[in-house]
Amino acid sequence: MSKSDTRELRRFWELESLGITEESNTIDSLAFPQDTKFDWTLGRYMVDLPWRHGCWPQSNGFSQCLERLKRLRARLQDDSQLLKEYDDIFKKQLEDNIIERVETNEYDVRYHYLPHHGVIREDKQTTRLRIVFDGSAKEPNQLSKLSYWDGPEFLTKPSEIWPHMPTKLNTELAETERIQKPPVISITHSLVSSQNSHECCLNIEAIMDVSRYRSLLKLMKVTGLVLKFISVLKNRQAKGPNILDAKDLRQAEDVWVTSIQLNSFPDERSKLVSGEVVVYRSQLMLFLSEEGLIRCTGRLNEANLPSHMKNPVLLPTRHPFTELIIEDRHHSVKHNGIQETLALIRENFWIVKGREAVKKVLRKCVVCKRYEGKPYPTPMIADLPAERPTKESEEVVKLYVCLFTCASTRALHLEVVQDLSAPTFLQAFRRFCGRRGLPSTMMSDNAKTFKASAVEVQKSLTRRARYQYQLLKSFVRQWQRDYLLSLRERAINHGSQKNLMIKEGDIVVLKEDCTARCLWKLAKIVELITGRDGRTRAAKVQLLSKDKVTTIRRPVQNLVPLEVN
Structure with missing residues (x-):
């Protein structure tokens, strides 16, 4: 690859353009790659200001720049946030030595001033404000002769008579900003042909920063487009469509793996190329594949597996x-x-x-x-509360134990009570019933506490019985008033079988909801059962069950007539 191809590749990548720009015969398109240099140390492009041949500005532009600066500041006063962003950009450029502070002197011919203005892009999140310098600004009532191609007139004269312009930068700082020679990128021949080479490969890590990508698929797609761009430059062919297939993505993955192995395992790769045995990683049994990749082998060579599974790539x-x-x-x-x-x-x-x-x-x-x-780890256990390590009171409190004994199993149940009053016993009795269940018979030693509790229980039961009786009477009254009186209307049957009349001797099928219809049994009506109104609502039927005649009673809605007669 020639130097011009390398320059175009770097320009392509640094500008993050995935397409290939059409060649142009204009002066601007030819001059940009020739006059522009990239400082790999500082990580930015360096370009000299071009000047048009034979032209020189009639003034240094100080008055015009000062006037426009005043108008710009007046507009920015209404937006304090925008003014702060504008000022921060200039401070950052001063820190990075992109611009330099000079003495403000209207008649100093050593400096020439350019006005500037801000361009705001609301759709941008990181670079909403961008400062643009106006290189084609005109002085009032004058035509601008400022140009940027050939420079001022004194450049055409010997350098000994050039005007002296002192700089504030020291020698050490200037030395650090010296343009470094860009590294030469070696590209393997297998990128554009079917030949394989183990000696040279594309150092893709020097061109692309893998840490900028959060997805492997996106990295492979961008790498595939870069490789297509290299192929176009290599073969001097027309630009094709930016469509990637599985082969392009696989080639991009191989390029990345080869570059990573070259930088991460240089000793192992050199030994494998020369045919030596890699002792340091002997347990992996490394070898160099036909694609130039370092692969591992093992004891699965006879297994019925694909080759990429038996010999994985080393990373x-x-x-x-x-x-x-x-x-x-x-x-x-x-x-x-x-x-x-x-x-x-x-x-x-x-x-x-x-x-x-x-x-x-x-x-x-x-x-x-x-x-x-x-979750977060459990913090260190806290100190004991003051009540626990403090010595307890020596006051003695008298308590009682209520003993319940089962007359059948002799089981014991103990409840601690504070005194011998009836309310205290009733509370203990409730706890006992909640734990063991309500006993059917209670026997006691007729102590005063138990007798008083019995009276309280009797009163409580009496009150509960009265309440339940009143509640039942209220429910009956509400049932008679709201439901029973609404049963005066008769439901009229509008079915299609209203003309069917049931009579003795009919052959019917007994309907059973939980049985399939094909298993319903045949029966014969032997007796009709009528109500006080003379209507038949049930019937007795005979059926044969296990070689025995059985008579059962069924409602008429569960008898399906066969209408054989």
Whole structure:
């Protein structure tokens, strides 16, 4: 890959553009990659201000910038938050040495001033405000001759006669900002052809930051588009559609694994390439596959399993890509624990200290924390309350025990009471009944307490009986008034069988709700049962049951006539 291709690749990635820009023959499109340099130390682009050839501004723009600054400040006074954001941006640029503070002098020809204004994007969350410098500003009643391609006129003269412009930056700071030579990116030939090479591979980690991605699928998609972009630059072909298939995603995964193995296992890889035995990880029995990947082998070579399961790819324990693999497999098993996640991972990958790596990632899983997380640890046990370690009172309190004995089983039940009063005994008796049940017969030694309690129980039962009697009378009155009087109306049967008349000798089928209709028995009506109103509402029927004639009584609604006669 040429230097221009490498520059285009870096520009593509730093701008986070997933498409391929069309080539243009304009001066601007040709000048940008030539005049722009990227400082890998500082992590930003560096570009000199271009000037148009033979032009120089007639003034340094101080008065115009001062006037526009006053108007800008007046507008920002109405929005204190926006004014603070505007000021914070300039302070940050001063700290990063992007801009430099100079002495304010209207007639100082060493400096030229550019007005600025703010561009607000409400749809942006992080960069809502952006400050733009107006390089094409015009002085009042003058045409602007300020341009940015060829620079001022003195640049065409020898450097010895250039004007001297002192700087406030010291030598050490200037040395740290010196543009470093960008690293050369080596690309394996297998990215654009079917050939395999173990000696060179794409160092994808130097181009893409895997820690910026929270999803393995998204990382594979972006990597696949990057590889397609490299293929276009390599073959000088037209841009194709940005459509990825399974082959592209698998190729992106192989590129990442190869790059990670090259950086994480350099000694093992070099020994495998040279044919030496890897002693340090001899238990894994490493070998280099045809794709250039370090794989593990074991005792499953004769098993009826796919090759990727018998020989998984080796991955390091601590790496962002390994964490993405674990998170992806953990989501695939529906957050089903460490063992299931590790088993699915080992179908394709062998992570060094895999269980430890899976545990570390699963500790950060919010879903698992919600359903399986443990509460905060129990704090240290508190001191005893003042009542417990304090010496108890020496006052003696007299108590009594109420003894209940079962006359049948001789079981004992003890209740502690405070005195021998009837209310105290009744409370103990209620506790006894609640625990053991209400006895059918009570016998006592006729003590005063028991006699008084018996009187209280009798009065209580009398009051309860009177209450129940009054409650029953009230219920009967309400039943007669609200329900019984509403039974005057007769229900009229509008059924289609109103002309059927039941009579003796009819052959009927006995209806049984809990039996299938095919199992209903045949019977013969031998007697009709009529009421006081002369209507037949039941009948006696005869049926054969176990070789024996039986006569039973059934209501007419459970007799189904066969209408044989």
